[in-house]
Amino acid sequence: MxxxxxxxxxxxxxxxxxxxxxxxxxxxxxxxxxxxxxxxxxxxxxxxxxxxxxxxxxxxxxxxxxxxxxxxxxxxxxxxxxxxxxxxxxxxxxxxxxxxxxxxxxxxxxxxxxxxxxxxxxxxxxxxxxxxxxxxxxxxxxxxxxxxxxxxxxxxxxxxxxxxxxxxxxxxxxxxxxxxxxxxxxxxxxxxxxxxxxxxxxxxxxxxxxxxxxxxxxxxxxxxHPLKFYGIPGIAFLVLGLFFIVWTLQEFTATGRIITNISLIATGSTIFGMILTMNSVLLYSLVSVVRERR
Structure with a gap:
């Protein structure tokens, strides 16, 4: 029963x-x-x-x-x-x-x-x-x-x-x-x-x-889902940072000036993207180790 x-x-x-x-x-x-x-x-x-x-x-x-x-x-x-x-x-x-x-x-x-x-x-x-x-x-x-x-x-x-x-x-x-x-x-x-x-x-x-x-x-x-949760936004910010880095370099090459706002966005997006991407890999590795030990 x-x-x-x-x-x-x-x-x-x-x-x-x-x-x-x-x-x-x-x-x-x-x-x-x-x-x-x-x-x-x-x-x-x-x-x-x-x-x-x-x-x-x-x-x-x-x-x-x-x-x-x-x-x-x-x-x-x-x-x-x-x-x-x-x-x-x-x-x-x-x-x-x-x-x-x-x-x-x-x-x-x-x-x-x-x-x-x-x-x-x-x-x-x-x-x-x-x-x-x-x-x-x-x-x-x-x-x-x-x-x-x-x-x-x-x-x-x-x-x-x-x-x-x-x-x-x-x-x-x-x-x-x-x-x-x-x-x-x-x-x-x-x-x-x-x-x-x-x-x-x-x-x-x-x-x-x-x-x-x-x-x-x-x-x-x-x-x-650490790779999805942190990794996808991390890659998106890295791509965004790369876009603004290229833009900054083009402006510097053409005018000899660095546009502050664009360069700050490039730097911030790249750093934030790297942090998210690294976190995704580290957390994924940590979770995998914990699960293997259960």
């Missing part, structure tokens, strides 16, 4: 956690709750209702909670881990839809996409813009066509739990997992889900939230 665990990353969710666990218990026996340093009764309520509770002494972030759920599911030798938000936005009945492709061995990771299903309520335009920007950035570097890279409603099979250990503590963990999954060539598909969205439920400021996710995404892209 397939061992399915439902993982709930939770922070101060005493108002929602009881009803969610009660609904989950009707169909799923193994419920994991990561209490990420809550100051309310989230952990106590979860334990009383029969969930396995992982406690963080202080609030470490969404990514840290996902990491703890991954490690616990792996420790319990689960066949599938479903990550499910604790704020009441997701429908329990959609779990069957998210799990189905893994049970059929059609996928290793399944994402419940808000943009393929229906949204009850209105997502603010700035959040839609941020989600699309991050998703496009992920797609450009994984060659996937994902519609919702930030969805927390996902299912992972046993192989993924063995191979991927999230390290990002913040919201960037969602893209970290996708970038690492692409490295292992895991099969990723999306299925439609219905989400109940009521206002901005994020505990972070929208700007800081979006910025942190984008920076995190760029960090993992640079680690996984």
């Amino acid at each position: 397939t061992k399915i665990a439902i993982g709930l990353p939770s922070f101060n969710e005493e108002k929602n956690i009881a009803s969610i666990i009660l609904q989950l218990k009707k169909n799923y026996e193994l419920i994991l709750v990561c209490d990420d340093g809550s100051s309310d009764l989230t952990a106590a309520i979860s334990e009383k209702m029969g969930a396995i509770v992982i406690k963080h002494k202080k609030n470490l972030g969404y990514g840290a909670a996902i990491r703890s759920l991954f490690l616990k599911a792996h420790e319990l030798e689960c066949d599938i881990l479903v990550t499910f938000d604790s704020d009441g936005q997701h429908r329990v009945l959609d779990i069957e839809t998210v799990v189905a492709p893994i049970l059929k061995n059609d996928a290793d990771i399944v994402i419940g996409s808000r943009f393929l299903g229906s949204i009850k309520g209105e997502i603010p335009s700035y959040r839609k813009f941020g989600m699309n920007t991050i998703t496009n950035l992920v797609n450009a570097n994984t060659e996937k066509k994902i519609t919702d890279s930030q969805s927390g409603f996902r299912a992972y099979n046993k192989t993924v739990l063995e191979k991927i250990i999230p390290s990002e503590s913040g919201m960037g963990v969602s893209t970290e997992i996708l970038i690492k999954a692409n490295k292992y060539k895991f099969r990723i598909i999306e299925v439609p889900i219905t989400i109940h969205y009521e206002g901005d439920t994020s505990s972070q400021n929208a700007l800081s939230h979006g910025t942190s996710v984008i920076l995190s995404t760029m960090k993992f892209i640079s680690i996984e």
